[in-house]
Amino acid sequence: MVTERSAQSTAARGALFADGRGMLGAMAVVIVLSGVVQGYLTPLLPELGGRLGIDGVGQNNLYLLSQCAFAVLTPLLSRLGDLYGHRRLLRVALGMVVTGSLLMAVRPSVVTLTVGMVLQGAVVGFFPLLAGILHSRAPERGRSGISLLVGALLISIGVGGLVAGVLSEGHAEAGLWAAVPVAVLAVIAGAVLPDSDRKFGGHFHFGAAALLTVGLVALVLVLAQGGAWGWTSARSLGTGALAVVVLVAWVTVERRAAHPLVSVRMLRDRRLAVVSAHTFCAAFGTIGFLGANALFLGADRDRVGYGMGLGPQAIATVSLCMVVAGFAGSTATPRLARRFGDRTVLATGGGLIGLGFLGMILFHDTLPQYVVSALVVGLATGLFESITRTLSAEVVPRRQIALAVGLNELALSLGAAIGAAVIGGLFAAHRHGDAGGHIAVSGFVWSWGACAGVALLGSALALAYGHATPVSPSAARAVRVTSEDDLA
Known part of the structure; x- marks a missing residue:
């Protein structure tokens, strides 16, 4: 009886996801949770930090901790998904995110925020695990599907922040509940998704x-x-x-290693190496500066000499505008790549990021000027997140897609973590010596400059991407594994 029910369930799931649309819909729900988790704390931290006694540097360090968790969990979840099944590890990651979200919402404190943000770092496993399922079950929807999921991610970052900001207007801690109902829906979506149609197995290093x-x-x-x-x-x-x-x-x-955790040998493929390097440079500023962006928007000019004095809801509105621009960039990426080429889109994304941060250096005295620069960064974020995730899946054989996407996510997480760390270091080096220990405006200027410089470096690296260059037999042998058990 159990076997018969299982067979019926599998058949029903296959019918639902036969054309790939239903599967993409379920994946989008999971990705929406990732976006909400990455966006809803940003507008809350300035006010919530004040209530819990966490200063500006401490708030940035909390964000830094979450980025560190991203960097550590990315290869772990990707490799474990290759070994034990993408859907199974997706459910584990969802469980971690739900636990962290509930922990922070039920009893907010410095400790629960710290533990909860680390657990929420499991969202980094969503993209590589979903990519493994998508390219296995509906490969014809690979490029358009990735673009759709990136767009859903960016929009949900802004919407999640806006909802959290609205909830927190009367009570800052109330905004922490914004992720809980979305987490429940994502668990349901993860339960109905099919698994990859490949053989799993191997050893965890x-x-x-x-x-x-x-x-x-x-x-x-x-x-x-x-x-x-x-x-x-x-x-x-x-x-x-x-x-x-x-x-x-x-x-x-x-x-x-015969069974590597992350196959660094894959980086011998010049195209994958360029994409990963570009991802690192782009994420350094666009994601690494998110926490600091909220600090600048929330700073009281009369008290510290700079900032916009915005509350949680207004900060969330600015963030939403940025991700709407990012959504436009993401959805336009497939068309732009067809017309101008992948290499041009890569280089343009890095150039726009640099332009946006240079604008912040020059024009940060009024809100409209600052927002225009922030929108340029938001637009470029959509371009780079879409094109790099797409190319990382396309430049490798099908059996290596999940690992290649995981490698790109690791580059993104490392870029964001190191970017947040560098910004935190610059903030610490530019603090006033008074009792409040406020960050000087020079700390923000140096941070904007660092983000612009690294982004422009990524744009220059993108020019080395040989989109039309075939892979040589020797390079193909260098990244090919001897057993399908070793790599996804």
Whole structure:
């Protein structure tokens, strides 16, 4: 009887997702949760931080912690999905996000915010796991499907922030409930999605996972705290040396492993390497600056000498405008790529990010000027997130799609984490010595400059993307695995 019911359930699911549209709809619900989680805390942190006794640097460090969790969880969830099934790990990731969201909403405190934001970091597994399912079950919808999901992600970031801002107008903690109902819907959507139609199996490299975790945490920590510790202090130098040594050891282990956690050998494909490098540079500013953006918008000009003095709802409205611009960029990406080429779209995205941050340096005295610059960054965010996720799935064989997308998500998470860490370090180095310890406006100017410079570097790297260059036999052999069990 159980077997018969299972067969009927599978048949019904197959009929529902036969043309791929139903499957994309369910995936969009899951991605909406990712967007809400990434967007709803941004407008809440300034006021919520004040209630809980968390200053500006502390708020940025909370955001930094979540980005560190993103970087660590991306390869873990992607690889475990390759081993034990994409749908199964998607459900695990959903469970982590639901738990973290409930924890923060039910009992908000410094501790629960810290733990909850780490658990919510599991949203980084959504894209690579869903990409594995999408390209397996509906490969003909790969490019348009990724563009749709990126658009849903960006819109939900803004809508989630706006809803949280509205809920928090009377009571800041009320905004923390914005993610809970969406999480319930996402769990339901995850339950009805089909699994990939490929064989799973292999071995999880615990040693590589431990090395990667320690190396990333040490790297982000020294970048975030180096200014406060002193860049030449024993603590900073020791932590930095630990990060370098451990990450070098991780790369060495991964190159020799029969079952790598992250196949660094895949980066021998120049196209994938360029896409990953561009993703890192673009995410450095567009995502790494999100928490600091809310701080600037919420700062009281009469008290600290800069800022727009906006409340949670107004901050969320600005964020929504940015993601609407991002949605326009994402949905336009397939058409732009067909007309001008993938390489041009990659380079243009980085250039627009740099232009937007340069605009913030020059025009941050009035809200309209600042918002125009922020909209340019938002538009570019949609372009880069869509084109890089699309290309990372297309430049590798089908069996490697999930791992390649996971590698790109790792580059995105690392870029965002290191960007937030650098910005936190710049903030710590430009604090006033008064009792309030307010961040000086120079801290924001240096941060905008760093984001612009790294983005322009990414734009230059994009010019090396050979969209029409075939992969040589030697390069193909370098990234090909001997068993389908090793890589997705």
